[in-house]
Amino acid sequence: MKFLEDIILRLGAVDRRVIFVLIGLAVLIPLLTPISLPVRETPTTVKFYDGIDNIPKNSKVLVSFDYGPSTRPEIHPMNVGVLRHMLRNGHQIYISCLWPDGIYMALDALEEITDEVNPDNVSTFDIKEYEDYILLGYRPGAEAVIKGLASDLRKVYTVDANGNFIDDIEMMDGIKNLNDFAYIYSGSAGYPGTFEWVKYGGDPTGVPMSSGTTSVQVNEVIPYVQTGQLIGLLAGMPGAAEYEKLINVPGIAIQGMAAQSFAHIVIVFFIVFGNLAFFLKQRRDRKY
Amino acid sequence: MLKQQSGWIYSAIAIASFFFAFIIGFFIRGAYFVGEDVYFSQKAAEAAILSSGSSEVVVPVDWGAHVQTDGSLFQWMFKYIFSPLSATMFALLAFFVASASFRAFRARNFEASLLLVAGIIIMLGRVPVGSLISSWTIMYILAFSIGIGINTYVKNRNMVFGWILGSCGLITGFGMTMGWPIDQPAIFFLPALQEWIYLVPNLAGSRAILIGIGLGIVATSLRYIFGLEKSYLGE
Structure with missing residues (x-):
């Protein structure tokens, strides 16, 4: 028994570099040798899927890319999935960005979709700019941008991301403000993002909206799901994996689930051993 | 940086990076198109036209675009410098979370223990591996944990033995009757349990904070309106 206690105490005092190496291996090995784990849909993700699926076909939808490269692994798979789902249902997509890096994320997502081919080497989505989607681009101002979009979109965006005048673009005909969209979606990694879209976009206009957020944001955003201000929510990379499963296009999020699972197991293992060592040390200190 | 204090080299790199981004954003356009092909400089684009003998012209991309x-x-720069650096900084979080939770996440009192258990349930329940852990396994772990608790606080061997035998027998009996479904009873199934934590206690706490913030804003605004709050005047 004492031998076992000594081992636990030694594990409890392990150098942090050992933890770093183990976490690194826990993430790296599943990424290099893909392991398939079952993904189970949660009610908030199903609600999110249904929300997008229930938008009347061939509608105009606004998708906001409110994240950057740092949170790309979590948010990007969601946004790619949302674009796929919306394009599949024939919607016209209007892309805005509240983050300066968002435009690059949007370009990457669109490139990923346009490059996608089926087994017969034919493009899955035959989409064209200014017909199926338009990249409005980034505008600084956070809440002010959303408020501007809610009142008059053309005052916020006089030109699109390519520098073309909005008034000259046929796809923009009939779009005056947020009320002209059937749905708003924000892939958000913080400020400005989901909160701002709910407060200044979705709530004042009554346009249904949903969001995909990082895992750490879920705690704060979840009240909006219960009140119906958000139609479902994609919560972090697990949410993205569940959504990929629902739209039946397995992607990087499902692949990443094994790495995340093993990393979480390693963290839980260290928490448990850290606590065991803590209690054993306390007991020994009391004895002597 | 001028005083060459500790870490000055990082400041130098930060300032140099600022000027690098500024210059390439405002003064170096790049992206010269010859048909579908893109070249970094006009010279390279013109050389390509000369070598191919085509009649196409060089079309530079618009400033801004x-x-x-x-x-x-x-x-x-964005693709190959900024993106990997940003992703690396964020990825470091995983290592520090693991190290910090190992050193600081201790069940020192009831509240801390509650947080610890909830944290473990969320961490395992959110990922697919959580749905591979049967609710019966959790029930056995719970039965043994309660047994440890009885042994620690009551210190009665007979009671501990009775509890372990009784609870394990009951769990096994129910399991055999129900056919050991992995997600039943749902209350002990980690994904269902984590969803409940998110949607009930966590939601209640988040809502309380949001309402508290709202009331705080109203109260502060009223203090300003009625002249009770004068700190902004320097008092």
Whole structure:
């Protein structure tokens, strides 16, 4: 028994570099040798899927890319999935960005979709700019941008991301403000993002909206799901994996689930051993 | 940096990076198109036309649009310098969370223990591996944990033995009757349990904080309106 206690105490005092190496291996090995784990849909993700699926076909939808490269692994798979789902249902997509890096994320997502081919080497989505989607681009101002979009979109965006005048673009005909969209979606990694879209976009206009957020944001955003201000929510990379499963296009999020699972197991293992060592040390200190 | 204090080299790199991004954003356009092909400089584009003998002309990308066009230096910097650095900084979080939770996440009192258990349930329940852990396993772990608790606080061997035998027998009996379904009883199934934690206690706490913030804003605003709050005047 004492031998076992000594081992636990030694594990409890392990150098942090050992933890770093183990976490690194826990993430790296599943990424290099893909392991398939079952993904189970949660009610908030199903609600999110249904929300997008229930938008009347061939509608105009606004998708906001409110994240950057740092949170790309979590948010990007969601946004790619949302674009796929919306394009599949024939919607016209209007892309805005509240983050300066968002435009690059949007370009990457669109490139990923346009490059996608089926087994017969034919493009899955035959989409064209200014017909199926338009990249409005980034505008600084956070809440002010959303408020501007809610009142008059053309005052916020006089030109699109390519520098073309909005008034000259046929796809923009009939779009005056947020009320002209059937749905708003924000892939958000913080400020400005989901909160701002709910407060200044979705709530004042009554346009249904949903969001995909990082895992750490879920705690704060979840009240909006219960009140119906958000139609479902994609919560972090697990949410993205569940959504990929629902739209039946397995992607990087499902692949990443094994790495995340093993990393979480390693963290839980260290928490448990850290606590065991803590209690054993306390007991020994009391004895002597 | 001028005083060459500790870490001055990082400040030098930060300032140099600022000027690098500024210059390539405002003064170096890049992305010269010859048909579908893109070249970094006009010279390279013209050389390509000469060597191919085509009649096409060089079309530079518009200023402003160059920052998001493939072939420009700014786009290259974003893709190959900024993105990997940002992702690396965020990825470091995983290592520090693991190290910090190992050192600081201790069940020192009831509240801390509650947080610890909830944290473990969320961590395992959110990922697919959580749905591979049967609710019966959790029930056995719970039965043994309660047994440890009885042994620690009551210190009665007979009671501990009775509890372990009784609870394990009951769990096994129910399991055999129900056919050991992995997700039943749902209350002990980690994904269902984590969803409940998110949607009930966590939601209640988040809502309380949001309402508290709202009431705080109203109260502060009223203090300003009625002249009770004068700190902004320097008092």
